[in-house]
Structure formats: C-alpha cells, structure tokens
Amino acid sequence: MQGLDVLAEKDERIMLVCADSLLAMRATGFVEKFPDRYIEAGIAEQNAAAIAAGLAIDGLIPFFATYAGFITMRACEQLRTFVAYPNLNVKFAGVNGGIAGGEREGVTHQFFEDIGILRTMPNFTILVPADAGQATKACIAAAAIPGPVYIRLGSGRDPVVFDAGKPFVPGKINVISEKGNDIALFGNGVMLPRLFKAAEILETKGFGVTVAEVHTVKPLDVEGITAVLKKCGAAVTAEDHNIIGGLGSAIMETAAGYYPVPVERIGLRDVFPGSGLPDELLDYYQMSVNDIVNAAISAISRKSKL
Amino acid sequence: MSERIEKLQQMATQIRRDIVNAIYYSGDGHPGPCMSIVDIMTPLLFDIMRLDPSQPKWLHRDRFILSKGHAAPALYAGLARRGYFLPSQLKNLRKLGSPLQGHPVPKETPGVEVTAGSLGHGLSQGCGMALAARKRGDDNVIFVVTGDGELNEGIVWEAAMTIAKYKLTNLIAVVDNNGVQSGGKVTEIGGLVKLKEKWEAFGWYAVEIDGHDLGLLTIAFENAARRGRLPLEKRSGMTIIPGMEAPLPEQPIVFIAKTVKGKGVPYMEGNNAWHKRVPTIEEYETAMSVLGGKDLE
Numbered sequence: 392m393q394g395l396d397v398l399a400e401k402d403e404r405i406m407l408v409c410a411d412s413l414l415a416m417r418a419t420g421f422v423e424k425f426p427d428r429y430i431e432a433g434i435a436e437q438n439a440a441a442i443a444a445g446l447a448i449d450g451l452i453p454f455f456a457t458y459a460g461f462i463t464m465r466a467c468e469q470l471r472t473f474v475a476y477p478n479l480n481v482k483f484a485g486v487n488g489g490i491a492g493g494e495r496e497g498v499t500h501q502f503f504e505d506i507g508i509l510r511t512m513p514n515f516t517i518l519v520p521a522d523a524g525q526a527t528k529a530c531i532a533a534a535a536i537p538g539p540v541y542i543r544l545g546s547g548r549d550p551v552v553f554d555a556g557k558p559f560v561p562g563k564i565n566v567i568s569e570k571g572n573d574i575a576l577f578g579n580g581v582m583l584p585r586l587f588k589a590a591e592i593l594e595t596k597g598f599g600v601t602v603a604e605v606h607t608v609k610p611l612d613v614e615g616i617t618a619v620l621k622k623c624g625a626a627v628t629a630e631d632h633n634i635i636g637g638l639g640s641a642i643m644e645t646a647a648g649y650y651p652v653p654v655e656r657i658g659l660r661d662v663f664p665g666s667g668l669p670d671e672l673l674d675y676y677q678m679s680v681n682d683i684v685n686a687a688i689s690a691i692s693r694k695s696k697l
Numbered sequence: 698m699s700e701r702i703e704k705l706q707q708m709a710t711q712i713r714r715d716i717v718n719a720i721y722y723s724g725d726g727h728p729g730p731c732m733s734i735v736d737i738m739t740p741l742l743f744d745i746m747r748l749d750p751s752q753p754k755w756l757h758r759d760r761f762i763l764s765k766g767h768a769a770p771a772l773y774a775g776l777a778r779r780g781y782f783l784p785s786q787l788k789n790l791r792k793l794g795s796p797l798q799g800h801p802v803p804k805e806t807p808g809v810e811v812t813a814g815s816l817g818h819g820l821s822q823g824c825g826m827a828l829a830a831r832k833r834g835d836d837n838v839i840f841v842v843t844g845d846g847e848l849n850e851g852i853v854w855e856a857a858m859t860i861a862k863y864k865l866t867n868l869i870a871v872v873d874n875n876g877v878q879s880g881g882k883v884t885e886i887g888g889l890v891k892l893k894e895k896w897e898a899f900g901w902y903a904v905e906i907d908g909h910d911l912g913l914l915t916i917a918f919e920n921a922a923r924r925g926r927l928p929l930e931k932r933s934g935m936t937i938i939p940g941m942e943a944p945l946p947e948q949p950i951v952f953i954a955k956t957v958k959g960k961g962v963p964y965m966e967g968n969n970a971w972h973k974r975v976p977t978i979e980e981y982e983t984a985m986s987v988l989g990g991k992d993l994e
Contacts, residue, residue: 430828433862438821438855445825448803448811450756451832453825472815473822477804 394530412457440469447479459485460502488543489631491669507636517609528559564615571599578629589683625690634658653693655686715774723790729971731771733956750780753807764819765844766800781808817850827865838925846878849887861900864947875958902944908954
C-alpha cells in the first residue's frame with residue numbers, strides 16, 4: 392500500500408477503510424503517518440463498503456482494502472448498489488486475487504471470481520497490476536479516475552515483473568514485445584512471467600509472438616486488442632482467474648464482436664482449487680508455461696480452419 | 698397545540714395526501730410504510746434540520762437519511778414540500794424518465810442523500826458521513842431513519858458497533874417501530890425482541906417515544922440535534938426528553954419511535970395488506986376525504 396502513502400501526502404481527501412485488514416494490507420505505516428484518516432470497521436466488509444460510500448458522498452476518497460473476495464463477494468451488493476450505482480469515488484484494493492495469491496490458505500482465501508463479478512457492474516474500473524511497483528502506480532492512477540475502481544492484488548510476494556521506471560497507463564494495453572505475428576499472448580497479474588517464458592519457447596520453435604499486458608480489464612482497450620488480433624490472427628489469454636468471466640472472456644467477446652480469430656484461454660478451468668505453493672498451484676491447475684505454449688500452438692493450428 | 702406544532706401537523710397531513718396521490722397516480726408503491734414515518738420526518742425536514750433546498754449539495758447541511766427506502770414516496774413528498782422540486786413531480790413516481798425512482802438514489806433526485814431500498818444500509822452510510830463531518834470539524838448532524846423490519850439485517854448491527862465505537866453523537870438514529878414487516882409481525886418474522894435492550898447492549902442511549910406525537914418528537918429531536926452539534930466536553934447532563942435521565946456524553950442516540958403502519962388513513966392503519974398496495978378509486982376518494990383535500994400542486 393505504498394501508493395496510498397504517496398497519495399495521502401498530497402491529498403487530504405485520501406482515507407483508508409479496513410475490515411480488520413490493516414496487517415494483511417501491510418498498511419500500519421499509513422496509520423502511523425495519518426492516524427485520523429484510517430477508519431476501522433471491524434470484520435464487517437459490508438459495513439466497511441457502505442461507510443466508504445458515506446465518506447465518498449461527503450467528498451472524501453476512501454480506499455477500502457482487504458481480501459479480494461471479502462470485497463467482491465461478501466460486500467458484492469454494497470459495491471453494486473451503494474457505490475457503483477451512485478457512481479461514488481470509492482477505491483477498493485483486494486489482496487489474494489487468484490489462486491496463487493491465496494496459496495496455502497485454501498479456497499476460502501483464493502479469489503478467482505472477483506473480476507468476473509465486477510465486470511458486470513456498470514461504472515467500475517478494474518485494474519490488475521502485476522507486481523508491487525505496478526500496484527503502487529495503479530493505486531495512484533485509481534485516485535485520479537473518477538468513480539469506483541477495483542485494484543486486484545496478489546499475495547504481496549509476487550515476483551517483480553517491470554522496471555520501477557515503467558509508466559502505468561490505465562485503459563490501454565501495454566504491448567511488451569512484438570516479435571512477429573503468428574500468435575498474440577494477452578495476460579495480466581501473476582501470469583505475466585509465465586507468458587514471457589512461453590513467448591521465448593514459442594520463438595525458439597520458430598513462431599513470431601506478440602505479447603501484451605492487459606492490466607485494465609474494464610474499460611477494456613477494445614481498439615488496442617482488436618489491432619493486435621488483426622495483426623496476429625490468433626491469441627492466447629492468461630490470467631489467474633476462472634476462465635469464465637475474466638480477461639479471457641473479455642478478449643473472446645472482443646474477438647467475437649470485432650475480429651473473430653481463434654482464442655485459447657489459460658486460467659482456472661472452472662474448478663475449486665486446493666492449498667499449495669503459488670507456482671505449484673498454477674502448474675497443477677493447467678496454467679503452466681507449457682500449457683500456454685500448447686494453447687498457442689493449438690490456436691495457431693486453428694487459424695486456417697476458421 | 699402551539700403554532701409551531703400546528704404548522705407541522707398541517708404539513709404532515711399534506712405529506713400524507715401527497716403519498717396517497719403519488720402512489721395512486723403511479724399505480725405502485727408502499728403506502729403503509731410511508732405513512733408510519735411521516736410524523737418522524739416532518740419535524741426534521743421542516744423544523745430541526747439545517748437545510749438549504751437551493752443548494753442540495755451544500756457541504757455543511759444536516760443529512761436526512763431514509764434507510765427504509767421503500768418509503769420513498771414519503772421522502773419525495775417531504776423533499777418536494779421543502780422546496781427541492783415541484784410537488785407536481787410526485788405524479789411521475791416510478792415512471793420511465795422520472796427523477797423519482799422506485800427507490801431513492803442521490804444522483805437522480807435533489808435532496809436524496811443516499812441510495813436506499815436494499816435494506817439495512819442507512820446507518821453505515823450515515824456513519825461514513827458522520828466520520829467525514831468530524832474530520833472536517835463540522836457541526837452538522839445526520840439523522841438516519843430505519844424501519845424495524847430492516848433491523849433483521851446484520852449490517853445494521855455492524856454499523857451500530859462502529860458508530861458507538863467512534864462515539865458518533867452527530868449521528869442520530871430513529872427506528873420506525875411499527876411492529877410489522879412485509880410478511881407479518883417483526884417479533885415473528887425476524888424474531889425482533891427487546892429492541893431497547895439490544896441498542897443499549899451496543900452502547901447506545903435508546904429512548905422509546907410515541908412516533909406520532911409531533912410535539913414530543915420535535916422537542917426530542919431538537920435536543921438531540923443541539924447535543925450532536927456540540928463538542929464532547931460541553932454536553933454532559935443534556936437531557937433529551939424532559940424528566941428522563943441524560944445520555945452519557947459519548948453515547949449515540951437512537952429513538953425507538955412507536956408508530957402505526959398506515960397511520961392517518963383509517964382503513965390502512967394496522968392492516969398489513971397496505972404494506973404494498975395501490976388504492977382503488979373508492980379507496981383513494983376515502984383517503985382524500987379523511988386527509989382533507991386532493992391537491993398535488
């Protein structure tokens with residue numbers, strides 16, 4: 392939550408709302424610096440979300456930070472009816488997004504439905520940063536976006552993906568490499584390092600690969616994605632989320648609507664996962680580097696048949 | 698009756714007429730739950746609260762939060778009569794393109810403070826506003842009117858804990874305790890018993906009050922609002938209802954207002970069929986003759 396400290400220094404309106412999640416969010420530093428700007432609602436996420444709505448009605452910019460699923464599921468209706476509907480300026484930071492984030496805690500703390508749920512709510516912006524540096528930037532970007540924003544975070548132990556100096560531009564895809572037009576790889580969050588490795592393997596096999604990060608799942612950069620689909624003619628999506636409802640669905644909707652090409656989805660295949668270490672889990676649940684490579688080859692082979 | 702209370706009485710009757718008109722003309726709505734809050738809402742909107750209808754978003758205004766959003770026609774009638782929009786708008790309740798949505802939402806209707814209708818949320822939202830007021834050092838007060846049926850919702854008690862924890866005496870809660878929810882008695886449907894003791898156990902100063910006694914409600918709300926505007930150190934010993942023990946300085950206040958569902962229209966009073974029902978032409982005429990008029994202008 393370093394981004395919040397940066398924001399709060401400059402903007403008196405920034406508030407932190409927690410549901411006994413201060414330690415989990417590693418936000419004790421914020422409270423030391425800004426004690427009167429921290430609201431503790433107790434283990435009561437619905438209450439916390441509705442309190443945040445009240446703060447926003449009065450012109451403050453609250454960040455409600457706790458586990459991704461307790462925001463998007465426990466307080467789902469509060470987000471929809473009391474924040475998104477009146478389009479209030481409340482920001483949400485949800486940790487343990489995906490199965491890797493929740494890892495050894497098990498399904499109660501692994502949240503792979505959050506993006507699918509929020510995508511169906513009007514007015515929401517959904518950001519999926521890939522590492523701590525991007526999370527800080529996403530947090531700062533969120534404060535400047537009017538209306539509700541959800542920042543989907545991992546475990547806080549996610550590998551560093553990007554150089555600290557790399558800018559974060561919400562609403563636009565981030566084309567990371569363009570080494571050919573046989574296949575487009577779209578991904579976000581903790582799946583990005585796997586996507587990069589898969590791209591290397593595909594390149595050694597002689598395929599030309601374009602890799603793009605889609606950190607803003609809503610509003611989706613339809614124009615940018617369609618341009619990549621046109622160029623490559625086939626795509627793989629990779630996300631730590633159910634393959635239903637998240638990035639894969641969003642890109643398939645774009646492809647189906649604007650430029651139909653074969654798309655293969657990598658993600659949790661609509662099952663409840665188990666406890667385990669992050670990399671072990673992603674491999675076991677068919678989100679490995681090899682799974683991405685195979686999906687790419689399959690998508691490429693389907694090009695001529697469409 | 699003093700002139701002050703007589704004026705409020707006339708306004709309450711006017712609002713009751715408006716409610717029947719709005720629901721009759723729109724062909725939909727909840728008359729019973731509207732009628733029971735009229736005598737609570739009227740002294741607040743027309744006497745106690747610091748409001749400026751020409752500036753609905755004025756930061757230092759007092760807030761009237763209707764948590765039981767299905768009583769929207771009562772709120773809309775109150776706001777219209779207070780000058781937020783024309784009473785003739787009330788006929789457009791629930792119609793496509795009208796600012797008067799079936800349940801309230803602030804962006805649509807001037808004077809509406811919060812989204813309401815999904816029950817249980819007024820206290821939490823009010824808590825956010827009370828915290829915001831305290832942060833900016835403001836002396837405005839926030840009145841939250843909840844139903845008693847909606848006290849079934851767990852979030853109400855989550856908010857009750859948070860408000861008491863933060864000693865938010867600038868928030869004043871009023872329970873419209875008409876004793877009946879959609880499906881029957883509150884004691885039977887949700888098992889709501891020992892209401893006063895429940896609030897007290899959560900750290901609140903709970904007062905039972907006749908929710909149709911405009912004179913007493915006006916005095917009580919005035920005292921609660923005066924106390925809510927004062928800093929903690931200045932308010933010890935302030936009584937809320939003459940003759941009753943004063944709250945502790947840090948205690949938030951809840952009024953448990955004993956009300957009658959459908960109050961004001963004899964055939965609706967205590968008959969839960971009027972929780973959600975539209976009057977026939979004959980019923981409409983009867984209500985209007987009891988309430989002494991027909992006008993929506």
